[in-house]
Amino acid sequence: MNPLSCSRTVRALLTCAVLGLCTLAQAQQVFRVTAIPDESPTELARKAGPLMQYLEARLGMKVEYIPVTDYAASVEALVNKKVDMAWFGGFTFVQANARSGGKIIPLVQRAEDEKFKSVFITSDPAVKTLADLKGKDVSFGSQSSTSGHLMPRSFLMEAGLNPDKDFRRVAYSGAHDATIAAVASGKVQGGALNISVWEKFVADKKVDTTKVRVIYTTPPYFDYNWSVHADMPAATRQKLSDAFLALSPATPEGKQILDLQRASKFVPTKAENYKGIEAAARSGSLL
Structure with a gap:
């Protein structure tokens, strides 16, 4: 093979190799x-x-x-x-x-x-309003949750309740379904979670609504x-x-x-x- 043909062959092989690597990268x-x-x-x-x-x-x-x-x-x-x-x-x-x-x-x-909401729930017959949560144990979800902590806390403050001062204990369940479980079992007297998870649990009959009920639904956000x-x-x-x-x-x-x-x-x-x-x-x- 003459030098020119050899050079062309090498270039062709290199081109094929590069294209092959590109194809492999895309595939992966x-x-x-x-x-x-x-x-x-x-x-x-x-x-x-x-x-x-x-x-x-x-x-x-x-x-x-x-x-x-x-x-x-x-x-x-x-x-x-x-x-x-x-x-x-x-x-x-x-x-x-x-x-x-x-x-x-x-x-x-x-x-x-665009118009999301949170709910406060309880299984305590004595708790009928947000004000009734004063002196009680209340659970939020994760501390970084919008609908399970931040916005419920904000609406509590607007209602004149400071969770850190007015609740006997503030708990963080970590997730909305865990908050429902904590309220249903009586570990806490109140809980805040997103309305979507609550409605899903109700629709799937995963919560006994004769015992656990909503006491407050927040404005939308x-x-x-x-x-x-x-x-x-x-x-x-x-x-x-x-x-x-x-x-x-x-x-x-x-x-x-x-x-x-x-x-x-x-x-x-x-x-x-x-x-x-x-x-x-x-x-x-x-x-």
């Missing part, structure tokens, strides 16, 4: 997703499965759900780009945005999250969203937004995913929607 690319652990790990995994499969088809790459141990871990995972997308509550979004210097972008939220890091390419962000916005209860796949996500549909959102939550966090010295 994984889009990682996490969520705040506001319910049991088995419930979170059940809700995530069909959505991850749907996003795989829409993004054209493997999508993997990565569970985390607590709310803070979900914040750190997205801020440090260990995951590509996270399901946050309003407060965890505010924390992540502050922690990253404004680099976290909320993409979409459920229509229900913005809550959960799917967020990404600002360093994500705009084209990928658009694909994600389009995928969520395309979900419809009119299709079997869309209905399954929306039902699991407890959503009627997904709608666009923006950082400005969470200014009220940020204000509540700063007012309560929680941020």
Whole structure:
């Protein structure tokens, strides 16, 4: 083989090798997703499965759900780009945005999250109003939970109750379903959690409503969203937004995913929607 032919052969082989490596890299690319652990790990995994499969088809790459141990871990995972997308509550979004210097972008939220609510529940016959919780043991969810701690605490303060001074004991169950269990078992006389989980438990008959009842429902506020890091390419962000916005209860796949996500549909959102939550966090010295 003459030198020229040899040179061409080497270049061709190198080109093939580079293309092969690129193809392999693309084949191995994984889009990682996490969520705040506001319910049991088995419930979170059940809700995530069909959505991850749907996003795989829409993004054209493997999508993997990565569970985390607590709310803070979900914040750190997205801020440090260990995951590509996270399901946050309003407060965890505010924390992540502050922690990253404004680099976290909320993409979409459920229509229900535009007017989200929390409920206070009890199994104590003597407790009929928020005022009756004074001197009692009361449980929130996680300390970083919007609907299980921050906003319920904010509305308590507006009602003239300071949890740290007026309750006999403040507990943190870690998750909404755990709060229901604590109230149902009598470990605490009151608990605050998100209305979506409460309604799901009632619908599934997982709570005895002749014993556990709602004593107060909060005014509405913005809550959960799917967020990404600002360093994500705009084209990928658009694909994600389009995928969520395309979900419809009119299709079997869309209905399954929306039902699991407890959503009627997904709608666009923006950082400005969470200014009220940020204000509540700063007012309560929680941020």
